[in-house]
Amino acid sequence: MSTTAPAGSVEPADLASAYGAPVSAGADGRGRAPLRTVGTPVALVVACWLLYLWVQAQTVDSIEARVLNREVIQASVIEHLQLVAVSTVLVVAIAVPLGALLTRPFARPAVPLAIGVANMAQSVPSLGVIVVLALLWGVGFKYAVVALVLYAFLPVLRNTMVGLQQVDPAVIEAARGQGMGRRAVLMRIELPLAVPVILAGVRTAVVINVGTATIAVLTNAGGLGEIIYAGIVHGRAVVLIAGSVMTAVLAVAVDYLAGLAERVLSPRGL
Amino acid sequence: MTGPTFWEYVQQNQVKLWTLTQQHLVITLVALAVGAVVGIALGVLAYRVRQLRGGIIGTAGLILTIPSLALYALLVGLLGLGALPVVVALAMYSLLPIVRNTVAGLAGVSPAVVEAAQGQGMGSWRRLLRIQLPLAWPVILTGVRVSAVLIVGIAALGAIVNGPGLGVLILDGLRRVGSPVALNMALAGTLGVVLLGVALDLAFLGLGRFTISRGLRG
Amino acid sequence: MADDMIRLEGLCKRFPGQHAPAVEGLSLRVPAGRIAVLVGPSGCGKTTTMRMVNRIIEPDTGRIYLDGQDVTARDADQLRRQIGYVIQQVGLFPHLTVAQNVSTVPRMLKWDKARTRRRVDEMLDLMGLDPARYRDRYPKALSGGERQRVGVARALCADPPVMLMDEPFGAIDPINRDRLQNEFLRLQAELRKTILFVTHDIDEAIKMGDRIAILRERSEVVQYDTPANILAAPADDFVRDFLGGRRTLRRLGLARLGPEELRPWPVVDQDGTPGAALEQLRAADVPAVLVADRTGRPVRWADATALERATSLRGIGHAVPGVRLHAPLADVLDALLAGQAPGVAVADGDGRHVGVVDLPALVQAAGRMHEPSDERSGGRGEVHS
Numbered sequence: 001m002s003t004t005a006p007a008g009s010v011e012p013a014d015l016a017s018a019y020g021a022p023v024s025a026g027a028d029g030r031g032r033a034p035l036r037t038v039g040t041p042v043a044l045v046v047a048c049w050l051l052y053l054w055v056q057a058q059t060v061d062s063i064e065a066r067v068l069n070r071e072v073i074q075a076s077v078i079e080h081l082q083l084v085a086v087s088t089v090l091v092v093a094i095a096v097p098l099g100a101l102l103t104r105p106f107a108r109p110a111v112p113l114a115i116g117v118a119n120m121a122q123s124v125p126s127l128g129v130i131v132v133l134a135l136l137w138g139v140g141f142k143y144a145v146v147a148l149v150l151y152a153f154l155p156v157l158r159n160t161m162v163g164l165q166q167v168d169p170a171v172i173e174a175a176r177g178q179g180m181g182r183r184a185v186l187m188r189i190e191l192p193l194a195v196p197v198i199l200a201g202v203r204t205a206v207v208i209n210v211g212t213a214t215i216a217v218l219t220n221a222g223g224l225g226e227i228i229y230a231g232i233v234h235g236r237a238v239v240l241i242a243g244s245v246m247t248a249v250l251a252v253a254v255d256y257l258a259g260l261a262e263r264v265l266s267p268r269g270l
Numbered sequence: 271m272t273g274p275t276f277w278e279y280v281q282q283n284q285v286k287l288w289t290l291t292q293q294h295l296v297i298t299l300v301a302l303a304v305g306a307v308v309g310i311a312l313g314v315l316a317y318r319v320r321q322l323r324g325g326i327i328g329t330a331g332l333i334l335t336i337p338s339l340a341l342y343a344l345l346v347g348l349l350g351l352g353a354l355p356v357v358v359a360l361a362m363y364s365l366l367p368i369v370r371n372t373v374a375g376l377a378g379v380s381p382a383v384v385e386a387a388q389g390q391g392m393g394s395w396r397r398l399l400r401i402q403l404p405l406a407w408p409v410i411l412t413g414v415r416v417s418a419v420l421i422v423g424i425a426a427l428g429a430i431v432n433g434p435g436l437g438v439l440i441l442d443g444l445r446r447v448g449s450p451v452a453l454n455m456a457l458a459g460t461l462g463v464v465l466l467g468v469a470l471d472l473a474f475l476g477l478g479r480f481t482i483s484r485g486l487r488g
Numbered sequence: 489m490a491d492d493m494i495r496l497e498g499l500c501k502r503f504p505g506q507h508a509p510a511v512e513g514l515s516l517r518v519p520a521g522r523i524a525v526l527v528g529p530s531g532c533g534k535t536t537t538m539r540m541v542n543r544i545i546e547p548d549t550g551r552i553y554l555d556g557q558d559v560t561a562r563d564a565d566q567l568r569r570q571i572g573y574v575i576q577q578v579g580l581f582p583h584l585t586v587a588q589n590v591s592t593v594p595r596m597l598k599w600d601k602a603r604t605r606r607r608v609d610e611m612l613d614l615m616g617l618d619p620a621r622y623r624d625r626y627p628k629a630l631s632g633g634e635r636q637r638v639g640v641a642r643a644l645c646a647d648p649p650v651m652l653m654d655e656p657f658g659a660i661d662p663i664n665r666d667r668l669q670n671e672f673l674r675l676q677a678e679l680r681k682t683i684l685f686v687t688h689d690i691d692e693a694i695k696m697g698d699r700i701a702i703l704r705e706r707s708e709v710v711q712y713d714t715p716a717n718i719l720a721a722p723a724d725d726f727v728r729d730f731l732g733g734r735r736t737l738r739r740l741g742l743a744r745l746g747p748e749e750l751r752p753w754p755v756v757d758q759d760g761t762p763g764a765a766l767e768q769l770r771a772a773d774v775p776a777v778l779v780a781d782r783t784g785r786p787v788r789w790a791d792a793t794a795l796e797r798a799t800s801l802r803g804i805g806h807a808v809p810g811v812r813l814h815a816p817l818a819d820v821l822d823a824l825l826a827g828q829a830p831g832v833a834v835a836d837g838d839g840r841h842v843g844v845v846d847l848p849a850l851v852q853a854a855g856r857m858h859e860p861s862d863e864r865s866g867g868r869g870e871v872h873s
């Protein structure tokens with residue numbers, strides 16, 4: 001599909017890594033760019049502050065005031081984060097064990113299929129998943145979480161499988177040769193070695209979840225999407241812009257934290 | 271639920287579905303074309319000027335982090351409702367894979383080949399157009415293909431800001447919650463996007479057959 | 489035999505989807521405390537054989553006995569903890585430090601921390617890696633040779649009686665490989681492990697093996713004998729081809745210089761006169777005499793021309809090349825060729841002059857190598873680095 005990336009430079013994207021979370025944890029995958037490691041928190045604070053100043057300078061009518069106040073914003077952010085947190089935890093809890101299961105020898109034939117489906121699923125519209133699920137089951141937080149889990153599931157599953165598969169077979173043979181049982185090899189050797197790739201998948205899932213959670217407003221699950229949507233429905237540019245900037249700031253902040261976590265949690269020595 | 275089955279619904283609404291699919295395809299391709307031109311140009315720039323590389327790729331990555339609803343809404347604030355903000359947003363989203371792969375593709379060209387071209391007296395631009403880009407093309411094309419599959423799904427959400435395409439069908443389905451056709455509409459819209467994604471993926475694979483030099487195909 | 493530590497009987501393995509078996513009917517015995525080397529062309533089934541011994545690969549048919557016990561059906565993980573395994577590709581755990589890598593088996597066996605730590609340091613010391621410097625490093629910060637040594641330390645750590653070593657020194661440059669081989673042989677002289685050692689380098693096989701099994705496709709044992717016997721009497725053309733053209737020269741590396749090869753030789757004192765020396769030379773009918781220093785040790789060669797021209801015997805002629813008794817014949821030949829002398833002075837273990845070997849005597853000694861012997865001549869233990 002693509003040629004191998006030259007060392008120390010940019011890894012090409014392929015279907016497995018559209019979000020820029022590389023499949024193999026190269027140097028590029030850790031700190032994607034200097035801008036995003038050192039400057040990010042500062043830039044985000046500045047963005048929030050500018051937004052605040054700008055909104056303060058506008059003359060705000062009653063509709064706008066109803067949305068753009070501290071209580072509403074705070075509640076939206078918390079709802080949004082809850083959606084993301086709960087769905088991400090569920091995704092990891094389901095996808096990592098499943099990925100481990102699928103890479104055991106007996107399931108090997110199914111792996112290309114699973115990875116193929118995971119790649120194809122990139123083009124499934126999040127809007128479609130949210131709406132179809134809402135129509136099938138109902139609306140509210142619970143169902144939004146289900147939709148988010150479904151939607152963010154595949155990147156983690158795929159990265160778990162890829163990460164486990166790219167563990168050097170010689171290392172596994174050495175472990176088996178020292179008398180480690182299959183479980184011990186999985187828990188103590190394979191999974192730790194796959195952690196960077198799995199975490200890259202989790203980071204992708206988090207980013208996707210922040211995005212999908214904005215649409216959860218369509219099914220009454222709240223979140224920052226509510227502010228944006230109010231702006232669209234009422235045709236209020238101030239609300240629209242304030243809502244979307246806040247959402248963008250939240251997304252970048254969450255991605256930044258996920259990136260930090262990725263770095264801290266990856267085993268040293270890799 | 272009573273009402274038409276999914277298949278009946280599709281048959282009864284062939285014309286409408288076809289029109290929406292075409293709109294969806296057009297908006298995706300237009301955005302992709304813009305994204306490809308800008309992305310390859312940025313990729314070449316990032317490749318040539320090392321100091322800019324991190325900044326360019328980082329920014330393209332940053333864009334992809336922004337939730338699509340937020341980006342659409344932000345652009346609506348600047349450009350108004352309709353197709354325009356959707357196209358611009360999609361083009362922005364398509365940048366990262368294209369830029370990354372352009373840089374990686376160019377970096378993967380053997381320095382010996384470039385030097386040979388230089389030795390024949392090819393100028394820097396000519397070298398880029400005649401040697402480096404054609405050799406990097408398979409990797410670049412993969413980037414474009416990844417972007418296509420990526421933005422075809424994001425395009426559906428454009429319906430929220432009055433953009434055209436299959437997303438309209440999904441939103442209509444949501445608005446008719448309770449009616450028997452609601453689910454059919456949402457399903458048709460969703461599956462239509464997925465099929466379009468698969469078709470685009472295959473089309474780009476096919477395009478590779480025609481546009482990648484036979485010497486590189488092995 | 490009761491003291492066979494490893495006994496393989498009729499091992500067969502065919503991988504799914506391949507029509508030819510990778511190993512067919514292999515039987516082999518390795519006596520306790522010895523190194524048996526499996527050597528053969530790439531793909532002949534050496535690694536597969538090793539993997540069957542610790543049951544990474546289950547044999548289709550055949551039995552494996554360790555120390556007289558049938559282990560073919562024993563719990564594989566328990567079994568493997570008693571067999572050190574050094575794999576061809578080293579396979580260090582990249583996310584664990586050197587110390588954690590080396591202590592893999594002790595930790596599984598739940599040794600207490602202090603004992604494990606002591607043992608790890610001991611192992612690293614043994615492999616020539618300073619524990620303080622290497623203990624906490626990760627594998628990526630090691631050179632290829634250091635990695636291989638950590639791999640060997642890991643396999644040795646829980647003191648298993650049996651070791652499987654699959655090309656353990658394969659990825660190392662010739663100089664360091666030679667050093668590691670010597671270190672390892674010195675270690676083995678103490679540890680007396682039973683070792684199955686794989687290589688496809690015949691020189692390494694000759695150097696490391698108490699016995700060599702020459703294998704061809706499907707792990708067929710063409711010949712299994714001591715290095716000296718294999719060199720002396722290759723079983724067939726395959727073995728001959730495998731040993732290559734310098735067979736006799738290689739044997740010279742194995743055969744040792746015995747007292748029967750020595751010839752008496754006239755030795756004159758350096759304070760004597762050239763005339764008297766010339767007379768001795770003529771009487772003994774040799775091309776040159778040895779001139780000894782005050783301690784009686786021969787130091788120079790002096791031939792007729794030199795003696796006729798000289799007024800004193802001090803500093804006359806050429807320096808005398810010397811070897812010790814029981815040196816490999818190859819060293820003797822080397823000294824002979826390098827010294828530009830009619831012979832090489834031989835000293836015994838205490839450095840006393842015992843005689844001279846000349847070229848005819850060396851040729852005679854080489855001729856005697858043709859009779860295969862039961863054990864390797866000279867034996868193990870004198871490893872010189």
Ligand SMILES: Nc1ncnc2c1ncn2[C@@H]1O[C@H](COP(=O)(O)OP(=O)(O)OP(=O)(O)O)[C@@H](O)[C@H]1O
Pocket residue numbers: 503504506510529530531532533534535536537576688
């Ligand atoms: N897991 C496997 N599945 C199928 N075939 C295998 C497998 N492992 C080894 N083989 C085949 O069995 C034969 C013997 O392989 P083996 O690895 O034992 O050779 P070897 O003697 O160790 O070679 P080398 O010196 O190159 O390491 C080869 O033809 C190889 O292709």
Ligand SMILES: [Mg+2]
Pocket residue numbers: 534535536576654
């Ligand atoms: Mg091998």
